[in-house]
Amino acid sequence: MPKQQPEQQAPPVQRLRVRYAKRGRLRFTSHRDFSRAFERAVFRARVPMAYSSGFNPHPRISYAGAAPTGSASEAEYLELALAEVVVPADVHAMLDEALPSGLDVLEVVESSGGSLADLLEASRWRIDLAVDRAVAEAAVARFLAADEALVERMTKKGMRSFDARGAVVSLDLLPAAGPAEGSDAGRTSLDVVLRHGTPAVRPDDVLRGLATVAGLDAGESPLMTRLAQGPLLESGDVGDPLASRA
Template identity: 70%
Template sequence: MTREQPKQAPPPVQRLRVRYAKRGRLRFTSHRDFSRAFERAVFRARLPMAYSSGFNPHPRISYAGAAPTGSASEAEYLELALAEVVDPAAALAALDEAMPDGLDVVEVVESAGGSLADLLQASQWNIALPTPMEEVTPAVRAFLRADEVAVQRMTKKGLRDFDARAAVLSLLVMPGGDGTGPGSELELVLRHQEPAVRPDDVLTGLASVGGLELVGVPLLTREAQGPLDEVTGEIGDPLRTR
């Protein structure tokens, strides 16, 4: 007997792009846990989602450029495909109400077309360290002087070697917190490339080429993510770029 083919879902009539944040203890939420929480929020918010075709249709949500587990972020992005036109402001209010505190919907706009993932070309990170500036600064100088900084990280495909220096567009050291404490902060801009270089890879590189002793757990926060201006090095807003 020939199995009946599934009915094809109609195409979406609207796409919304969403900026969300991972704050506080919710920075330890994995991408898989977040996607489950977000799908539940979509159902509670009663958004008219478009669904995929096939025997197991699922809501059409496209995630892009998710931050590593354990890092906070003010600039995470996804795109929703809808079966009906919805006011972006109403979608924002409904989604933020349905999300747990710490996973916060910041902005919702109608898609201007093109690929959201292609717009996420670089990220700006803040790394808070308990280490004093006078110990961090020489390590940063050694890192920036190096032509290549080889690091290793365990990936889904096993232990991988790659160059952490190649992705670093800028790396600055600043006083920590309000400037009166013993710690320091790094302002880091990373180009998105393959293999992906993460902020913790840069810290590993600072230890290997600069002798930086990593004490305690650094707080990693993504402050911005978007299209990269190759001339100025500035990161644009992906919600306002076609």
């Protein structure tokens, strides 16, 4: 008796790109846990998803450029493949209602084609440190003057050594939020633009590079927040991957 073939699913008729945020305690949500929560939200919201073919069909959701676990983010992206044409604003409202607070949908637009992942060339990060501003300023200057900053990190392929300096497009201190003797004394915020590559250099790698090159102690629990993710512009800034819908 011939082996039964799995049912073939119809191709998607529409693709939507979604920008979402990870805030508060939900920054500790792993990518695997988020993908499960998002698939449940899609089901609860009754979004007309397209499904993969095969014996175990699953909703066609493409994730791109996920932030490391423990990092907050205002610029996470994914793409939905749909079986029906919908109004993006309706999907936005349905998903935001179905997801827990802290996993917040910020924008939903129709895909303009091409690869979403290819548009995510760089990220802008804010790193909040319990470090005196003068100490951080000196460390940043030494880091930027260095030819390289070799760091090590455990990856899926084992311990790897790579250059954290080479991925840094810019690294600056953000203006102090208050008087030098005020409540923000002893705290500093860094603004860093990182070029995406392989292996991906993360903001915690930059902190390790600052420690290696300049001896900077980042203190306890630095808070890392991705502010933007998208194409790397000639100015060195990070563009909006959803801006072009033509």
